[in-house]
Amino acid sequence: MGLFDRISQGLSRSRDRFKESMNVLLDRGPDLDEEFWEGLEETLILSDVGALAADEIVSNLRDRAIRLALPDAYAVLDLLNEQIAATFAEGGEHILDDEAAIVLFVGINGTGKTTTVGKIAKAATDGGRSVILGSADTFRAAAIEQLEVWARRAGVEMVTRERGSDPASVCYDTIERAEACGADLVLIDTAGRLHTSDDLMRELEKVVSVVRKRANVPVYTVLVIDATTGQNGLQQAREFDRALDLDAVIVTKLDGTAKGGIALAVSHELELPVIRIGVGEAIDDLRKFDAHDFARALVGDFDGREEGDTAAPVAQAPLW
Numbered sequence: 205m206g207l208f209d210r211i212s213q214g215l216s217r218s219r220d221r222f223k224e225s226m227n228v229l230l231d232r233g234p235d236l237d238e239e240f241w242e243g244l245e246e247t248l249i250l251s252d253v254g255a256l257a258a259d260e261i262v263s264n265l266r267d268r269a270i271r272l273a274l275p276d277a278y279a280v281l282d283l284l285n286e287q288i289a290a291t292f293a294e295g296g297e298h299i300l301d302d303e304a305a306i307v308l309f310v311g312i313n314g315t316g317k318t319t320t321v322g323k324i325a326k327a328a329t330d331g332g333r334s335v336i337l338g339s340a341d342t343f344r345a346a347a348i349e350q351l352e353v354w355a356r357r358a359g360v361e362m363v364t365r366e367r368g369s370d371p372a373s374v375c376y377d378t379i380e381r382a383e384a385c386g387a388d389l390v391l392i393d394t395a396g397r398l399h400t401s402d403d404l405m406r407e408l409e410k411v412v413s414v415v416r417k418r419a420n421v422p423v424y425t426v427l428v429i430d431a432t433t434g435q436n437g438l439q440q441a442r443e444f445d446r447a448l449d450l451d452a453v454i455v456t457k458l459d460g461t462a463k464g465g466i467a468l469a470v471s472h473e474l475e476l477p478v479i480r481i482g483v484g485e486a487i488d489d490l491r492k493f494d495a496h497d498f499a500r501a502l503v504g505d506f507d508g509r510e511e512g513d514t515a516a517p518v519a520q521a522p523l524w
Contacts, residue, residue, distance in 0.1 A: 211491060212501040214483025218464030219504045222251045226281075234276035236269060244280075251502075252434050253288075254469025261287050288499035292468060296452040296477030300324060304388040304421045306379065308412060309454075310444060311428040313396030316456040316482060318347050320428050321393045322354025323490040324480070328389055329358045336385065338378030338392035339364035340371040340411060351393055361385065371395060371407070372414040379418050405447045412448050424451040426479065429470065431455050434463040441470045450474070456482035459489075464502050 212219075229243040241262055248258035264287055265280055274280055299307060311317045321337065328335050337355050339362060341347035348364050355362035363378040375392055382390045394411060416423045425448050429437040437455075444450055453476045455467040471478050478493040 208497045211483055211497055214459035215464045215501040217462040218502055221462040223504055234278055240277050251465040252463040253465035254473055257291050257468050257472040261291055285499040285503055289495040291472050292495040293471045293475045293477050296479040299424045299452055299479055306390040306419050306423045308392045308394060308425045309428055310394050315428045315430040317428040318350050318393050320454055321391050323487055325360055325391055326358040329360055333389045334387045335360045335389045336382045336387040337362040338374055340374045340392050341395040342367055342369045342371055343395050372411045375411055375415045376418055409447055427453045429455055431458045431463055431466050432461040434466055437466045438469045441474055445474050450476055452477050452479045454480040459483045
């Protein structure tokens with residue numbers, strides 16, 4: 205199955221939900237009146253793209269509809285995928301793919317953070333990178349064992365300590381070991397932290413601070429969020445970004461939810477690039493993010509024009 209097909213399959217529930225809402229809106233007719241624009245914005249919000257992103261998307265489409273003299277709602281929807289893609293924050297490709305780096309993975313329990321770290325390690329070693337893992341989740345014994353399985357699968361070394369050890373010390377040891385063995389990519393799995401707990405977040409701030417002070421290569425902090433949490437995921441992202449100054453986000457479990465728009469809500473509001481998305485449980489279901497493929501898979505196509513409508517497709521024009 206091709207890359208886009210897999211993403212499209214993973215986002216099928218989100219797409220079906222969006223199209224159902226849009227079809228109700230289009231049943232009233234294709235006129236570009238205020239009811240259409242309000243309905244489009246409401247549909248986007250209900251798809252969990254967030255109020256800020258929905259407002260920007262609709263505002264930009266309104267402007268383009270005027271500039272291009274678009275004839276009806278279908279002509280606007282022909283531009284929707286492109287506009288959604290343009291609303292994502294750009295960048296982040298270098299974090300896992302290009303340079304020597306230390307990447308800390310943060311998030312609450314249950315997001316698939318440890319599995320995500322393991323899958324990235326396997327993909328990186330398969331691509332020729334020299335990788336070392338750090339298990340800084342010293343409070344949950346299963347996390348250490350789970351990461352050990354991935355370390356063996358990827359054929360990489362893992363640094364850990366006994367349960368209950370100081371997570372910052374594990375990070376320090378991991379960096380020391382990475383420098384000694386010449387690893388160019390360090391992946392550190394941190395313990396799940398409730399974004400509502402000030403004490404736990406302060407502890408995580410300490411971990412990130414220690415790593416940034418000790419490192420001789422760029423350090424990135426990446427949030428892993430579970431798409432099924434919907435708008436609660438956006439609140440999580442806000443709190444983690446406020447405390448840690450995040451660099452990027454990975455969105456997991458997109459295949460099990462009708463709330464795929466949360467990826468856009470987080471990326472747009474916090475100006476964070478999405479660098480991976482999880483669309484299944486298999487090792488190759490953690491995919492590199494492509495905004496255009498994601499938008500196509502999230503929204504789909506709309507072609508409800510009557511057979512007698514022979515209007516030519518609207519010529520594409522610059523977004524701005």
